[in-house]
Amino acid sequence: NHFSLCPLFDYQELLHNSSFCLVPRGRRLGSFRFLEALQAACIPVILSNGWELPFSEVIDWRKAAIIGDERLLLQVPSITRSVGRDRILALRQQTQFLWDAYFSSVTKIVLTTLEIIHDRVDSHVSRNRLLWNSLPGGLYALPQYSTDPAQFPFYYAILGKSPSQQFTAVIHTVTPLQSQISPVVKLIIAVAKSKFCAQIVVLWNCDKPLPPRNKWPSTSVPLTVIEGQTKMMSSRFSPHDVILTDAILSLDEDSVLSTNEVDFAFLVWQSFPERIVGYPARSHYWDSLRSRWGYTSKWTNDYSMVLTGAAFYHRYYHYLFTHYVPASLLTMVDHMANCEDILMNFLVSAVTKQPPIKVTQKKQYKETMMSQGSKSSRWADPDHFAQRQTCMNAFSHWLGFMPLVHSQMRLDPVLFRDQVSILRKKYRDIEKL
Numbered sequence: 001n002h003f004s005l006c007p008l009f010d011y012q013e014l015l016h017n018s019s020f021c022l023v024p025r026g027r028r029l030g031s032f033r034f035l036e037a038l039q040a041a042c043i044p045v046i047l048s049n050g051w052e053l054p055f056s057e058v059i060d061w062r063k064a065a066i067i068g069d070e071r072l073l074l075q076v077p078s079i080t081r082s083v084g085r086d087r088i089l090a091l092r093q094q095t096q097f098l099w100d101a102y103f104s105s106v107t108k109i110v111l112t113t114l115e116i117i118h119d120r121v122d123s124h125v126s127r128n129r130l131l132w133n134s135l136p137g138g139l140y141a142l143p144q145y146s147t148d149p150a151q152f153p154f155y156y157a158i159l160g161k162s163p164s165q166q167f168t169a170v171i172h173t174v175t176p177l178q179s180q181i182s183p184v185v186k187l188i189i190a191v192a193k194s195k196f197c198a199q200i201v202v203l204w205n206c207d208k209p210l211p212p213r214n215k216w217p218s219t220s221v222p223l224t225v226i227e228g229q230t231k232m233m234s235s236r237f238s239p240h241d242v243i244l245t246d247a248i249l250s251l252d253e254d255s256v257l258s259t260n261e262v263d264f265a266f267l268v269w270q271s272f273p274e275r276i277v278g279y280p281a282r283s284h285y286w287d288s289l290r291s292r293w294g295y296t297s298k299w300t301n302d303y304s305m306v307l308t309g310a311a312f313y314h315r316y317y318h319y320l321f322t323h324y325v326p327a328s329l330l331t332m333v334d335h336m337a338n339c340e341d342i343l344m345n346f347l348v349s350a351v352t353k354q355p356p357i358k359v360t361q362k363k364q365y366k367e368t369m370m371s372q373g374s375k376s377s378r379w380a381d382p383d384h385f386a387q388r389q390t391c392m393n394a395f396s397h398w399l400g401f402m403p404l405v406h407s408q409m410r411l412d413p414v415l416f417r418d419q420v421s422i423l424r425k426k427y428r429d430i431e432k433l
């Protein structure tokens with residue numbers, strides 16, 4: 001009878017269509033059916049008394065599996081029937097998270113093993129169970145940064161906390177300070193007027209000597225100028241000790257932003273602290289003719305990157321960028337003096353599995369960005385675009401997949417463009433052309 005039924009059922013399809021999968025002991029205590037069930041989002045029902053489940057030192061398997069008793073097999077149907085729909089969904093979601101985070105490749109299994117050993121050895125700098133058992137997982141939550149979950153961008157909701165109410169603006173500067181009307185001076189003045197701005201940090205990556213303090217505008221918030229140690233592109237994402245706020249507003253020196261735009265984007269970021277939130281959006285696509293990923297800056301209703309020339313993100317990503325990304329990719333970015341913004345988008349989307357968030361902006365910003373007249377502007381360089389195509393493929397090759405996610409969501413202020421009195425609108429100058 002068993003053989004006549006076999007052709008009628010596709011085993012993989014059965015797994016994927018089942019809520020529960022029995023995992024009895026195999027020749028030993030363990031069974032490969034356990035990983036099969038995890039991969040298929042089927043809740044494993046473990047029937048192997050005494051089996052120590054993989055990585056149980058850090059993984060809470062009660063959130064992803066039903067631990068049964070092989071001596072009481074007849075109770076299994078009533079146990080599974082008693083599990084409510086909400087719990088079934090939560091258990092299945094956890095199987096997917098655990099599979100993807102720790103078991104989906106030999107590399108992940110090895111890295112997880114090494115990190116658990118590392119946590120044992122350095123027990124004073126080890127991850128607590130929350131970091132291992134909730135998104136994005138222990139491999140992306142580096143305890144050297146902090147052992148306190150509240151310091152990461154991922155756990156605010158679970159902990160019932162929220163990020164700090166201020167931000168630090170980090171302005172990346174590569175051209176000399178010409179005069180009091182240069183774009184970077186206007187930018188500093190506009191950002192300093194934001195009521196959420198705690199301080200402004202200018203990262204001086206210019207070959208010319210650092211201008212004296214009296215050449216910079218006077219601001220109501222502290223202004224710190226840091227001379228880049230290496231003057232390399234990747235150093236704009238160094239985890240500088242001077243940055244004390246959770247939020248960073250990353251800016252290119254020639255970005256054009258009003259105080260209203262800064263305030264609104266920061267309020268949006270506070271609701272999405274694990275994502276990049278900002279203005280200049282770009283997109284990726286699959287180029288089937290060349291069999292590779294492509295990069296486009298065309299203005300459409302679709303995007304998958306928000307460039308760090310004008311964007312908010314959590315300061316943890318500076319730490320992760322510096323300590324998680326392979327040195328070879330950082331060297332590539334430095335050598336080209338390009339793509340550091342794309343690499344940051346790849347990293348954040350790989351960690352969160354979500355797209356960045358674009359917020360609305362003044363019309364003129366588009367024209368200003370496109371027609372940046374300064375000869376030094378990297379946007380004017382034809383090689384700049386070709387290099388960015390190369391970067392897309394190098395970065396996806398590093399990860400082994402394309403992490404960027406397309407989105408069509410743009411967040412606007414309430415009453416934006418509505419036919420009501422301008423006096424009723426909070427962010428008025430966003431609508432001014």
